[in-house]
Amino acid sequence: MIADLKKNTEAKMRKSVDAFKTDLAKVRTGRAHTGLLDHVTIDYYGAQTPLQQVAKVTLIDARTIGVAPFEKKMVPAVEKAIRDSDLGLNPVAGGETIRVPMPPLTEERRKELTKVVHKEAETARVAVRNVRRDSIHALKEAMKKGDISENDERRALDEMQKMTDRHVAEIDKLLAQKESELMAV
Numbered sequence: 127m128i129a130d131l132k133k134n135t136e137a138k139m140r141k142s143v144d145a146f147k148t149d150l151a152k153v154r155t156g157r158a159h160t161g162l163l164d165h166v167t168i169d170y171y172g173a174q175t176p177l178q179q180v181a182k183v184t185l186i187d188a189r190t191i192g193v194a195p196f197e198k199k200m201v202p203a204v205e206k207a208i209r210d211s212d213l214g215l216n217p218v219a220g221g222e223t224i225r226v227p228m229p230p231l232t233e234e235r236r237k238e239l240t241k242v243v244h245k246e247a248e249t250a251r252v253a254v255r256n257v258r259r260d261s262i263h264a265l266k267e268a269m270k271k272g273d274i275s276e277n278d279e280r281r282a283l284d285e286m287q288k289m290t291d292r293h294v295a296e297i298d299k300l301l302a303q304k305e306s307e308l309m310a311v
Contacts, residue, residue: 127273128282131264135286138257139293146250146297150304152213153239153246158191158228160184168200168207180204181224191226198222236308243308247301251294258290 151161160183167174168181177183181195181204195204205224208217217226231239262283269279 127268128265128278131261132282132285132289135257135261136289139254139289142250142253142257143293143296143300145253146246147300149246149250150243150300153243153304153308158185158187158189158226160191162213163191163193163208163211163226166207166211166213168203170200170203177204177207186225189228191228193217193224193226194222195224231308239308240305243301243304247297250297254290254293254297258286261286 152165163177163183166177168177169175170180177193180197180200181193184192184194186192193204193208195201201219201222201224205217205219208215208224208226214229215226216229217224265274265279265282265286268274269276274282
């Protein structure tokens with residue numbers, strides 16, 4: 127029972143850290159990368175569809191992303207979706223392709239993005255702590271029912287805390303890396 131609980135707790139904490147990594151990838155640092163547009167969706171015949179399913183996304187150069195919709199009539203819809211996304215990008219349509227230049231980051235924007243990254247990190251830490259809380263609750267219930275001994279519970283609680291500390295430290299490390307990336311000129 128305890129082994130299953132530890133395994134589930136570890137998996138859930140790992141998912142929280144992975145979700146944080148995904149959120150960090152969305153925060154741009156001034157260099158273009160195709161993953162930046164991963165969460166953009168387009169109204170494709172009445173259904174919200176991911177950009178990758180309606181267009182080919184490529185890198186033109188270090189500061190420009192190229193988007194080539196599979197259907198020519200989708201160019202205005204794709205351009206509008208990218209412009210309306212929360213990325214602060216200004217796409218330029220040119221025939222059948224759309225160029226998405228990455229504007230250089232100002233000092234003010236860098237600080238703003240750092241605050242966003244800190245907020246994401248705190249959300250990830252809270253998620254890890256919530257997983258720990260749920261696991262501790264399950265351990266206490268098991269002890270009340272008599273499924274596990276008090277010593278087993280105490281050992282498992284210590285391991286849960288170590289797991290939590292390890293994952294929070296990983297989140298802090300990722301945060302520090304992203305912060306230095308953002309502040310590098």
